[in-house]
Amino acid sequence: MKLPGADTVVFSGLKAHEAFFRQPDEVLSQKEVYQFMVPIFGKGIAYDTTPELMKEQMAFLHPGLREARLRTYAELFVEEAEAFFDRWDNEGVVDLYDIGNELTIYTSSRALLGGDFRKHLSGEFARLYQELEGGLTLWSFLNPYLPIPAHRRRDKARVKMGEMIKRIVDERRREGRQESDILQTLLEAKYSDGRALSDDEIVGILLTVMFAGHHTSGVTFCWNTILMNQHPAYFARVMEEQKAVLGDRTTLKVEDLRAMTLLERSVKETLRMYPAIIMLMRRVLKDFSYEQYEVKAGQMALCSPAASHHIETIFKDPWKYDPDRYGPGREEDRQHPLAFIAFGGGKHRCLGAVFATLQLVATSSVLARHFELELLEPRYYPDYKRILVGPHQPCRARYRRKKRPLVQVPLTSPLDAAPIQAAG
Numbered sequence: 001m002k003l004p005g006a007d008t009v010v011f012s013g014l015k016a017h018e019a020f021f022r023q024p025d026e027v028l029s030q031k032e033v034y035q036f037m038v039p040i041f042g043k044g045i046a047y048d049t050t051p052e053l054m055k056e057q058m059a060f061l062h063p064g065l066r067e068a069r070l071r072t073y074a075e076l077f078v079e080e081a082e083a084f085f086d087r088w089d090n091e092g093v094v095d096l097y098d099i100g101n102e103l104t105i106y107t108s109s110r111a112l113l114g115g116d117f118r119k120h121l122s123g124e125f126a127r128l129y130q131e132l133e134g135g136l137t138l139w140s141f142l143n144p145y146l147p148i149p150a151h152r153r154r155d156k157a158r159v160k161m162g163e164m165i166k167r168i169v170d171e172r173r174r175e176g177r178q179e180s181d182i183l184q185t186l187l188e189a190k191y192s193d194g195r196a197l198s199d200d201e202i203v204g205i206l207l208t209v210m211f212a213g214h215h216t217s218g219v220t221f222c223w224n225t226i227l228m229n230q231h232p233a234y235f236a237r238v239m240e241e242q243k244a245v246l247g248d249r250t251t252l253k254v255e256d257l258r259a260m261t262l263l264e265r266s267v268k269e270t271l272r273m274y275p276a277i278i279m280l281m282r283r284v285l286k287d288f289s290y291e292q293y294e295v296k297a298g299q300m301a302l303c304s305p306a307a308s309h310h311i312e313t314i315f316k317d318p319w320k321y322d323p324d325r326y327g328p329g330r331e332e333d334r335q336h337p338l339a340f341i342a343f344g345g346g347k348h349r350c351l352g353a354v355f356a357t358l359q360l361v362a363t364s365s366v367l368a369r370h371f372e373l374e375l376l377e378p379r380y381y382p383d384y385k386r387i388l389v390g391p392h393q394p395c396r397a398r399y400r401r402k403k404r405p406l407v408q409v410p411l412t413s414p415l416d417a418a419p420i421q422a423a424g
């Protein structure tokens, strides 16, 4: 393909995915392509460092994303989602794109950066975060330092956000509290030469992980809500499953989320049909050959989850929403480790894949149990103008709150003795 800036070699199909994802960084490099993220993540972080150092920085995140931590996060996801939807009226119209992004910033930041950070997630922080994101324009691809207003706002916001996060880091250090979040993991981490992370590095890695998991999960939440509501027969089975797993319980643990297999398959199908990252790009640093093709240094290499997920020899009837394709006996995603690539593959595969899936199951379960939705747009389609592709806005739905569950009020007087229907 001819793309502005360089000839681009597209790798599509299972064998081609292997050729793309299994090349070392010295041959296919992310660093040159993702330079537009450097002003956001910060100097010396991720794509502004050597592949070896970036590998160490990414490895710092592993303890914060391992199984034991996910147990705590699952409960936080549900708590945040319950609080978020509790603030809704009994009926109204929302834009699902905005809802997905707003909800995800609460759930992710609570789990990744801790309760103290979440407390500071004030209007000011949300505004700064938006300005930081607004600095990701098509121009940033070409030159992330071009003196345009969006970049100037981005840089000012980055300085202020850095200061806000640093205050929280200082507070945590002073008080010596131990928490179960990524911030704690970073405070305890050391590079292989024994050096601890500087405050700037902690801020940069926190922003990296927040950015990696924000819009990606936000748009997936939005698409999954749309797709489930567009397919009432499958959605009815999801709701049956909710009842079977939870009964009348409203508190929910990681085991419950894991038992919601039909909901999880819908999330997976959403990611297959509408992966948030539609293209993964690399700069070719050294010549290499793939089958009869010669790939040359200086070219770009591209692998597109959106295109590859629609190859019908891999996924049967690929344009159809069919979450059962992941069920027993079919398992179309398992035929090859690089068939399903919404989370990338190989050494740079997404570190937050399990975290994101759990978060999406948790938030989608809370929404589906509390509200009925009616989709208001004549059609919902991808907005390819965005770097992270979500549904085109407006993307509205009308919601109506279902009856709140019966709540047992503590026995304080005979009048309170009977179970009552909570307000609304």
Ligand code: HEM
Binding pocket: 030, 058, 061, 209, 212, 213, 214, 216, 217, 220, 271, 275, 276, 277, 280, 281, 341, 342, 343, 344, 345, 347, 348, 349, 350, 351, 352, 353, 355, 356
């Ligand atoms: C539905 C949500 C998500 C999707 C679709 C997604 C997708 C991806 C993809 C495709 C890549 C590979 C990029 C490439 O090869 O160029 C990636 C990398 C990454 N993701 Fe995610 N992601 C999601 C959520 C998350 C979350 C929640 C986190 C953090 C908790 C996260 C952290 C990361 C990190 C740190 C990397 C870089 C890994 C490396 O280069 O070693 N992601 N993600």
